[in-house]
Amino acid sequence: MLLDLVKRARSFRRYDPTKAVSTDDLKEFVEAARLTPSAGNLQRLRYLALTEKSEVLTLTKEVKWAGYLTDWDGPSDDEAPAAYLILLSPESTGVSQIDVGIAAETILLSAAEKGVGGCMILNFPREALTERYNLAGKYKIELVISLGVPAEKVEIEEMKEGNVRYYRDQNDVHRVPKRALSEVFLTPDTI
Ligand SMILES: Cc1cc2nc3c(=O)[nH]c(=O)nc-3n(C[C@H](O)[C@H](O)[C@H](O)COP(=O)(O)O)c2cc1C
Structure with missing residues (x-):
């Protein structure tokens, strides 16, 4: 997919x-x-x-x-x-x-x-x-x-409080915050 x-x-x-x-x-x-x-x-x-x-x-x-x-x-x-x-x-x-x-x-x-x-x-x-x-x-x-x-290892996670900064956690996994679909998907009613 x-x-x-x-x-x-x-x-x-x-x-x-x-x-x-x-x-x-x-x-x-x-x-x-x-x-x-x-x-x-x-x-x-x-x-x-x-x-x-x-x-x-x-x-x-x-x-x-x-x-x-x-x-x-x-x-x-x-x-x-x-x-x-x-x-x-x-x-x-x-x-x-x-x-x-x-x-x-x-x-x-x-x-x-x-x-x-x-x-x-x-x-x-x-x-x-x-x-x-x-x-x-x-x-x-x-x-x-x-x-x-x-x-x-690189993993996506849901963004918290608008913090875009990626980081490495205690297990050396690189974590990348991504904005929620609900934040980025707009319609004329939600603009
Ligand atoms: C136009 C562009 C320029 C980038 N330049 C750099 C760079 O100079 N050095 C770097 O380490 N990463 C660079 N990146 C990678 C971004 O930091 C990375 O896409 C972002 O942290 C999100 O991680 P992801 O690609 O795993 O989603 C760049 C990405 C893009 C799209």
């Missing part, structure tokens, strides 16, 4: 480093993303795949993980993702942010179906990555997505 897949496709930030995510896996996720809707059917997004271990470890240290977990600096080398997909748009035109969101969630859903977890990361080192991958004059980085087989 799609709802089950959506529930499983959480943001995972700690991974099993012994489990690879291959280029073929990444192609499968991008295959799903490339078939999604885009504004004007322009399909401007491109997907840069990183699987080389040292590149992955470097980027893992550079991005900012889990802003609400103030006492955690992000995954160690033993918890690092297996791969990254970097979503790019043409530098000359950019892309609708709606397109980026559709593609990113499709990648996470496609990954979840295969037992792979990921995290969308907007807090990335734009200049360093642009230089490292010779993107200047060609592509703008829209979003970074980490991918790997999760080594942490």
Whole structure:
């Protein structure tokens, strides 16, 4: 069921480093993303795949993980993702942010179906990555997505008193508050 897949496709930030995510896996996720809707059917997004271990470890240290977990600096080398997909748009035109969101969630859903977890990361080192991958004059980085087989438990819970902050409980389970359906579903009478 799609709802089950959506529930499983959480943001995972700690991974099993012994489990690879291959280029073929990444192609499968991008295959799903490339078939999604885009504004004007322009399909401007491109997907840069990183699987080389040292590149992955470097980027893992550079991005900012889990802003609400103030006492955690992000995954160690033993918890690092297996791969990254970097979503790019043409530098000359950019892309609708709606397109980026559709593609990113499709990648996470496609990954979840295969037992792979990921995290969308907007807090990335734009200049360093642009230089490292010779993107200047060609592509703008829209979003970074980490991918790997999760080594942490992530659970959704009902939000209490409007507190949006995710946290880790005493059993090291990452808990993500979500607003109730009754709060987000509106009709003209309830607006
Ligand atoms: C546009 C966007 C940018 C995000 N950027 C980051 C980020 O820079 N670092 C990070 O650790 N998580 C990032 N996240 C993940 C969110 O923190 C996560 O979606 C949120 O905590 C809810 O958890 P869930 O995805 O499991 O529902 C981002 C998510 C979105 C949609």
